[in-house]
Structure formats: structure tokens, C-alpha cells
Amino acid sequence: MIGQAVNRVDGPLKATGRATYAYEHWEAGQPLYGFIVGATIGKGRITRIDTEDAERAPGVQLVMTYLTTPEQGPRDESIPFEYWRAQPVLTGPDIHYYGEPVALVVAETLEEARSAADLVEVEYRAGRGRFDFGEFEDVYIPKTVNAGLPTDTAVGDFDAGFAGAEVKVDQQYTTPYEFSLPIEPNACMAEPRGEDLVIYVSCQITDAARDSVASTLRMAPERVHILAPFVGGGFGSKLGIHSETILAAFAARTLRRPVKVAMTRQQVFQLVGMRPTSSQRVRLGAGRDGRLSAIAHDVTMHTNPDIEYAEQTAATTRSLYAAPHRLTSHRLTALDLPRGTDVRAPGEAPGMLTVESAMDELADALRMDPVELRIRNEPTVDPERDVPYSDRHLVDCLREGARRFGWENRPATPASVRDGQWLIGYGMSAAIRGHFQGPTAVRVRLETDGTAVIQTDMTDIGTGTYTILTQVGAEGLGLPLERVRIELGRSDHPTSWGSGGSWGATNSCTAVHRACMTLREKLLDTVRDDARSPLHGLDPANAVFSDGNVGTDGASEALGEIVARNHPEGVEAEGRTLFMGDDPNYSAYSINTYGATFAEVGVDADTAEIRLRRMLGVYSVGRVFNPKTARSQLIGGMIWGVGAALEEEAVVDPRSGAFVNRDFAGYLVPVHADIPDVDVVVLEGYDDKANVLGAKGLGEVGICGSGASVANAVFNATGVRVRDFPVTIEKLLPGLPPMDA
Template sequence: MTTPSTQLGRPVNRVDGRAKVTGEARYAGEFNVPGLLYGQVVSSTIARGRIKSIDASEALRLPGVLRVFTHENRPSLPWFDRKYRDDDAPSGSPFRPLHNDKVVYSGQPVALVVAETFELARHAASLVRIEYKPDSHETDLRAQRKKAYAPRQGKDGFEPPPKPWGHADKALDKAAVKVDAEYETPVEHHNPMEPHASTVIHEDDGTLTIYDKTQGVLNSQTYVCNVFDLPKEQVRVRSPFVGGAFGSGLRPQYQLFLAVLAARELKRSVRVTLTREQMFTFGHRPATLQRVALGASADGTLEALIHEAVSETSSFEDYIEVLVNWGSMLYRCDNVRADYKVAALDCYTPIDMRAPGAAIGVYALESAMDELAHALRMDPIALRLKNYSERDQNKDKPYSSKELRACYQQGAERFGWARRNPEPRSMREGHELVGWGMATGIWDAMQQPASAKAVLGLDGRLVVSSATADIGTGTYTVMTQIAADTLGLPIESVTFKLGDSSLPMAPLEGGSWTVASVGSAVKEACEKLREQLVTFARKTKGSPLAGVGAEEVVFAEGQLRNASDPSRAVSIVEAMRLGGVTHLEEQTSAVPSPKQQAYTRCVHSAVFAEVKVDEALGTVRVTRVVSAVAGGRVLNPKTARSQVMGGVVWGISMALHEETALDHTLGRFMNHNYAEYHVPVNADVRDIDVIFVDEDDTVVNPLGAKGLGEIGIVGVAAAVANAVFHATGRRVRGLPITLDKLL
């Protein structure tokens, strides 16, 4: 029983596209009910210390202000770590809003003003007077470097650094050619277009319907139930559309807690929306200091690989990323040592941001590889191919598939790499220096357990559902394609539902595992429906398919057909009538196959960048990027290309623009707005070419697809930085590469 693929691999338009561009799509802060109240958060102005007093009298005198919640008047709650944790929490003690008088970071929520209107709540919040007793704070990673420690393990999915093998330090000392350099990456903030918001609809019976900005409705539901000691039947979380998240919605953020607290206490519906400034107060990509030391023989054979990193965390949790593991996965080397430590700062805990760990760890690694290639007077691609690893040395496992060689070849051909003059400052156009750089990208190809339900009606329409999310990645569209393809239906006959905690279980949407995880469950549920339909069509007397072998039945254009004689066919609706049913329903759970454990599963890329640098002014323009990606089976080339393009734009942003500036005297992020937090605009983004390299992987998941959301950004910053060196002869090892560093 097979079905020719008619929907997968096609560049299908987003099925939710019209809703988004017409305003029909509604987001967490746009659901309204009669009598809705509005909450405004009051943020701390010190980085560390205690609250001496809070005077809310002036705010409470305003007509329409109902309550000012603080640590002094909040209700008693089950504040136990074991009950408070969420699915993405690192080890340590999670932050509790309004828990006590202690301030642990600047911008911490210290009060919530609730009023009849949004404008009134904002004005009243400005009238709350808070007196602090500040303590000394530390927000400088370099200053705390000597106090860095090995992080406590506990975050699910974190791969600790591999145990060292060989004698890396001795081999480095003896190497004919070596690079030993430190690379620095700054704090970055996610800055999605949609701010974090939670609208809590309070029903008369005490049940809550919550519209939350989240990448996992089940995570938000579990969090609320655990913190407020509520049964899951009493809490429904919905998030039908998300206006970007990039990891900021993996953990429940504090506006969710505050909105639920206010709604339950006031027995009213409440919305809390964070301001753009407050979007800088609940997590970020951590700052890092990374040493990469490479030693090689004269012919370019790697003899030593050392990658050491110190990353920031908060004073109350140990946030960790897979930061230093990538080099020994990509490059063959007999002497490897990797070390990873964290330093506690008086800031909020960092959180996952697109390709956490890889985006910044691979930047340092691939910059060092470029430095080594230059020292060896060797082509950067040739150096990588010389040390190409066919196995994952960290685990001594083969890859389920690895078409990285083809990425190098096809990317280089498309880019025109063979025309590159290797000497820095050797290429120019008028008053601009031209530089060409490249780097490798890598990310895990993961699958998580997930469930899906499929319901087929007598009208021939199929409704499939799972409690996953669509953060702009195209989940609605690809899941619709998978379901339509499995049953041979047109796209228009399929509806996919997501973003509702009442739907079948799905993991957080992150890590580029959604298609592999939820998509596998959708495929399995639809296959179960298919089996029922085939049974009806084959076993009913008088059916055109009576007696036809199950393996001979194919699904196409809404029909079940005999593969060898397509004239013998019944429609899906006719098959249901033959079976005497008005609808069919299947719910299944898909789990990773045990055979996956014998392999390392990754997606790979090769990134090529061209920059033009004004020789007098030092301004840098990225004029071309080619990204060649080996991502398994590409289910929708259109949405997949958009994912990679978005990652490339962010990689350009990492290299040249993004940095959240900390004033260490105040312990506060200063450029907390779109005006001063620099991201690329249209004029910064030129020609981006995406190549999908053919790759067949029968191990990674039933669909053969690898996630593409993260790989687009990995390696881009390094490729741009390497191109800047090639253009100017100046190696900038701290991101972003700005005018002052070049000049």
C-alpha cells in the first residue's frame, strides 16, 4: 500500500498566510472579552539589593485602578522548586516574581498595577514609589571570569563537553603551525515583533482560558497548574499565532504568572503585555569568552584542538549550552580538549536563542579554522576537507547521513570561490576592499515524542491536530502537506489545528525538531486512517477494489486506486460509505526509533560570504551570501528557503550589528529599544542564495527530514568575519564587527 508523493517537496504557499496579512490572525494580546482589565509591570531600577518600601497610594487614588500587587500583598502560593519548574528550566532555583523583597537583577518585576484601561494602568504604574537598599552588583563577565565554575547538570538535552583524548596541550606546543586566540560574543536579545503578552479569561466557575505568547502551550499550562495548584482541567492555554519568538517563548515568562495571579485574585479577566523595554528583562543569548587553539602539521593535518569557553549565567540558575562540542564532531583530530564553565552575574538567566550554543560556538571555531588556513597558506575549504571527519569522534558513532562535502562543492561553485585571490587586501572595487570568506555550519537533527489526531469526515475533509506551535516557521503549512500527501488529498481539503493545550501532546517548538517530531505523528495518524479505508474498499462486495491486494492500493486525488489499473478506484467518501461510517478518527503517538541511537544525526551547511569594506570609512556591506544546506528531505522548498534566509539575515546581524550594551555601573541594559538595538534593515540585506543539497536519510525519522530553523544562522557570522579579514587584513575577534574595531 503506497502513495505517490504529490504534496511533499512542493513549494506550497503558507496556508495561514492570508490570515496573517489581512489581520484575521490574532495574537496573545489581541483577544478581548467584556470587562477585561489591564496589568502594567513596574520594573526594578537597581541590579541587586532589597526593597525598603513600596508606596502605591498615589496610583490607587486614581479612579479605575483596582489593585497594585507586590511581594507584600500577593497571595500565598506553593513556591516549591519541584512544583515550579518548567520544561525548559535549567538547574537551580527558578525566578519567582513578587516572591520577596530581594532584587536579583535590573528590570525585575516588583509590582503589577491593574486598572480598567491600558492607558490608565501605564500612568498609574509611573506613580508607584519604590525605595531600595542597593547592594554591590557584578554584571561584567570578564571581571567574574576567574570565579567561573563547571555548571550543574540538569538541563534536558544538554550534551556536556566530551572527555578529552590524546594530549592536546603537548600536541599544540609541538605543532608546526598553530593558532591560539580568544573570541568574544556579546549579549543579544531576541526582539520578536510581537511582545510577550498573556490574556487570561476568567470564567465564573474559576476555569481559565489563557492566550499566551509561547512556543509550547502544554509547558505554559503545566507551569500555571503547578504554581497555582490547579488541575489541568481548569486551565486551557491557547496560542494560535506567534509573532516570532526565536527561543524567547520556550520558558513561561513572568507576564504569564502576573496575569494569572491578578485574574484569580480579582475574579476578572486580565491582560498583561510587556513593553519593548521590558522585553529586555527576562533572558537573552549569553555573553561568552572563548579560547580556540589549533595546532597543525605543515600539510594542514590537525594535531591539536582545544576549545574553552566561559559563558554567563544568573546568580540563581545555571544556564548551559552546547558550546564547545562542535569542533571534534566536524574535524578529525587525535588530541582534543574541550572545557566549558559558567560565571554567575547579577542578570536574569540567559535563555535559548536561535541555534543556542552552535551560533556562537561555531563562530569561534570557524574563525580559528580560517586563521589556521591563512597561517598555513592553505585554501580554507581544502583545510576543512583535509580534516573531514566521517564519524562523530565525541561518541564514536557514524552519522546517519552527512553530505557536507557536497555542501562545500556546490556552495563554492555557486559562489565562484575558485576565483578568490587568497591574499588579504588583494581584491577591490573602486574605493571598497572586497573580501570572500566561508565557514561550516552544523546542528543536531532531533526527534521528540509527539502525538497527533486525524479526523476524516464524510464530506471528504480531513482535520488533523496537535498541541504544537507555529512561531512563523511554517508549521501549519508543512503539517497540512504531510497529511494531504499521506491520504492523497488536495491541500484545500485538509485543516491543521495547533496551539491549544486541549489537543494531543507535542513538545516545545524549538531545536528544529517540530517537523521530525509532530510531522512523524501526523503521518502515522493519517496512515492509520488509510489502513481503515483500504479495508473498507477491499472487503466490500461489489467494490471496484474488492480482492485487490492491500499493497496494490494507492491514494491520489481523493481516491483509492489500483496501482496497476487506475480505472479501478473508489473515492475516499465512497470507501467510508462502504464501511458504513460517517467519520473516521485516529490518534497516535510517534517516538524516535531505537535504531537512531546507533548514529549521530546532524544537519550540515557550508556558508560563503562576500563583503565590501570602504577603505576610508571602515563601513562593511555584506553583498552576497550563498548557504548550501544538507537537511535531509526538504518537504516545502519555499518555506524551507525562507527559514534559511531568515537565519542568514540574523547571522549577518550577529556579525555586524547586534549587541545589547550593559552599563556595569548601573548593571542595566541600556539600548533596550528598536532604535538603539541594531538589527539589519532592508538596505543591509542583499543577495542571499540558498542551495538544498540532496541527502537521503532513512534513520533520522520516518519523513527523512531534518530541521532547518537553526542551521541557517550557524556559520554565517564566522563567514562574514572571515570575509572582513580577507578584505582588510585585520582580524576582529569580538562581535559585532563595528567601525571602531576596524579603524
């Protein structure tokens, strides 16, 4: 079953509207509805807040402000990961960023709550906020960056190596604020049950959600029950819980009734967090033969003053190309804006956008094929950790991609090929992303009717978790797919690291596989010692599990019969994966996924309108559980790259700290008309250092570098290099060559 392109097992539920998301649960009866009131200044202090008119409005049951919010637990910085910490809201009169919650209005209907929210009167004393990233030059050095990676690295003598290079690239690039923006906005329903609290919430990590709610509300974790069976997208924005969940929980406990709170789309822009804006300096020094002698990647990005977030933007530069002299660094500047947070491929996406653009600049300076340049700088061991790669096929991705794309037809000279009104260009980029492993537990139970139930608090954020766990469980126990049932997203199931970081599939599938192997051993021990079984005395080494039976040497017995006779209550086993820091493979090897992206664009010679004409990605990700869902994930990532290159950009009002384009009318993302022909090829592989299944995460490698392939294609089409992303008409138009050139 593993490796087959199985249709999504939850597809019929979603297609018929029977998949229940956080805001759609009605088990508790008629709920109340909450609406968040946000601050209308970006920095300052509340001097007066009047809720009387709102409290008298029709249907209103509660108006909560910092004056009435119950005592909350503080953020505990000693907890290693942000998403497990308390997330207090309405903690006092100080305003830290625009849109910060200042009140929650709860009413019998959503319309009543939203109408009454307009009646809450808030007066402020505005302070001078820091909102403009380009205005402030004071920076500081974080202790570490995201994922606990080192802030800076240095190998060799970069200054000497760069100074002695025959060909140099030294450029500054900027990337904007970007958002995750899944289809399902952040939403929650909190239901009090005696001393317990049941939270139906859109989250990616149920264990983190439970601990965060419990510590914020000062409850015992076992009193908090998280349910997230279906999540309508996350992309990092739901790794932790947010204000709607804490506010719903407080309101439900206060009123002793279920309370639903969902963010509006505009509130998602202000309250959930975003990819930080960045200024990145990339320096490359090479010989005339194209071999890099020095590489440096220095990043400065925004952070919130109270909740530090340092995206690991320069981290992938450490493993991508060979060069004896190396330097990477991360610096932060504090702004009074929402906190930075993980957005799909945090660090790798903005970092590779710039580094792969710089590599294209180096190829142009050398008059060398960009594919050949990358192949010449292929390392034999990790150039900074000095350990071998577990399974590296980047060169294979580059060569196969070039062959399939027809790279030999690439215009050698920028702005030299036209198709009528359109300037035509090709671009490419490499991709790398680290593979992560987190502690995960899964329970597999075999029932007396021969069906299997797989339970874990792992979530499915639309990536296909239900399907691939079904496939691994079916193969592990030799069952048809329809006899495997998956139960996800409940905090009373075995604990996982959830969905995120491209670790969810491999963690949970590896744990399922191990649970199935343990369960097989239990069943074989049972029949070997059971004189009533036709398999009595069998040699376990010859046993075959297939089609719901176990057999050997011509004899077989149905799994259900074995279980019913010997385990009338069912039989189960647990499988686990370790935290990567406890797995010796992750210190002995550099474990990554790889890819190469190729793009063709057309640029209107008069208007500078950019149109993607086709795109190809070739990836090496180890073993693939399901080619159909894998292809979907990789194509989705590539489309994110197109958005990062050409469209996505959140703009801050420097007077208030508000995002002025906080909706889909102003914050542009690719739509169907923008994405014509996108193809994906996944090379066959098996990385035995990653896990026993040989698989690696692929949800995010598709976005890594893909934006650079588009930006490089724009340069190839026009001869204009835009280093301030996204590449938009007003940045490109002034440099376009005349039509008769």
C-alpha cells in the same frame, strides 16, 4: 505534495489581519489591562512599597506586589526541562536583576494602567551587584550543559598533540549578550471560566506553558487551557512562559475578569532572558599539510546565580572536524543579570562564530585555501562518539558552494583587492547542527464529507507549520490541500514538544505521516470487508489514495463515502514520535545537518564601514517538506549571522546591571539596506536514520557559521582580525591599511 513549494495556507489570514495573536483575543468580552512595574536597581532589597496613589488612580482595579500575591508553587529542579517548571514572580522583597517585576497595575484601559504604574512608590536598599563579565574571574563547572550534554570532553592527549603540532592557532574570542526579539512581544490574556483558567499566550510549547502555569498557581493541569494558534516569532524566547503570563493569570483569578498583559519592547530586553556573553579560547594544532592533530574549545560564559543556564557552546566542535587529540569545556561565572536562555541555535551560533574564525586563522597561517583546509579535516566517523554519521554531505556543501560563489576569484592575499574606495574580501565557513527528536502526538480525523482535520498542540511561530502539516496530511491521505484543515496551539490537543530546536517540523510531520498510515489501514480494512463497497475484497497492497478517493484494479470509491457509510461519527488515528533517547538510531548514529556559507564584503578604506555585497549558503538537511518555507528559514538564519558578526551587542551598565541599549534604536539588527543579495541552495537528500520521512530540522543551521563567513571576509578585505564580536568600525579602523599601501 511533500517537497512542493506550496504557498503558506495561513498566508491570507495573516495578510488580511484575521490571524489572531495572544493580545488580540476578544472572545471573553472587554478585558482589563495590566502593566508591569520593574525594579530600578540591579541588586538589593525593597524597603518600602507604597501603592495607595496608584490604587486611587482612575480605572485602577488592582495593584499586586509581593505583599499581596497569592501563594505560588516553587521551582522544581527535579523536572528535567526548565520550561515545564513553575515560574514564580513577586516572591519577596529581594531584587535579583534590573527590571525584575516589583508590581502589576491592572486598570480598565492600558493607558490608565501605564499611568498608574508611575505612581507606585518603591524604595530600595541597594546591594553590590556583580554586573561586569570581565571583572570577575571566579568560575564554576556545571554538571551538564544545555540539552543534557556533557560539560567537558577529552579524547587522546590534547597537550601533547598541540605541543607537537607544526602550526598552531591559540586565540581568545568574545561574544556579547544577544536577544531573540521576535516581532510579537511576549503577551498574554488570561480568562477565568469557573474553576478553570483559559490562557491566550504567545508561546512555543503549549504543554510546557500549561504545566508551568498550573504548578505556579497550584492548579490541576487539566484546569489550565492554553491557546496559541498564532505566534509572532519566538527564536527561543517563548519556549517557556514569562512574568506577563503568571501576572495576568493571578490578576484574572483575583478579579474574576479577563486580564491582558504585554511587555513593552524595553521590558522584553530585561525580562525574557538572552544569549549569554562568552569568552572562548580556541586552540588548533595542525601539520604543514593542514591536517588537524589537536583541537580544543574552552568556553566561559555568564549565568544567573539563581537559575543556571549553560549554553552548549563548544558542543558542535565535538563532531565537526577530525583530529586525534581533542578537548572541550564549559565554565560559568554568576552575574546579577537576567538568566540566560535559548536564543536561535543556542551554543552552535556563538561557538561556530569563533571556531570557524579560528579555522580561517589556521588557513591564513598555512597559506591554504580555507575550503581545502576543511575538506582535508573531514572525519569518517564522529570523532568523539566513535559512531558513524547518518548522512553527512558537508564536503558536498563546501564544493558546491565554492563553485556557485566563484570562490576561485577570492583574493589570495588580504587587503589586496579594491573597488574604488572599497576594500573587497571573500570569506566562508562550514556549518553543523545536531538534529533532535522529541515526543510528539498528532491526531488525524477523516470526516464524512471527505475532509481531514489534523490536531496537535504544536505551534506555528511563523515558520510554516500550518503549511507543511497540510502537505504531509494531503499526501498521506491522497487529498487536495484545500480538504485538509490544521488545528494547532491548543493544550487539549495531543501533546508535542512544540516549535523550537529545529525539531518541530520533523516531529510533527513524522507523527502526521504515521497517523495517516494508520488511518489508511483502518479504511482499507473497512472497504475490504464491506460488501457494499466497489472495493470489497481488495488487495490492500495495490491500493492508491489520490484526489480524495481510494482505488485499485480499476475500481475506486470516495473517502467521504467510505467514512459516511461505515463511520458516521468520523474515523481518526494518532501518530507519535519517540524521545530521541528512546530511539536507537540516535545512539547508533551521529545525526546532524550541514552547510557552508560564503560571503563577499566591501570595507570603506577611510571609514571602516562594512557592507555585505552578497552571500550564499548551501545546505544538506535531508528531505525538504517545502522548498519555499525552507528557503525563507535558511535565509533568515543567515541574516542573523550577519547581525551577530557586525551589529548585535547588548551593553550592560556596570553600575546598575541595566541594558543601556534596550530598544531598536540602540540594539542594532540588520535591516533591508544591510542585506543585498542572499541566496540559498539546498542539496537533495534523505536521511533514513533521522525519521521515516528522511527529513531533518533546518530552522537554525542557517545561523551556524554564517557570521564567521562575514567576519572572515572582513579579514580578507582588510588584513585586520577582530576577535571581539561584533566587528564594528571602532575595532576595525585603527588597523586599516593606508590607501596607498
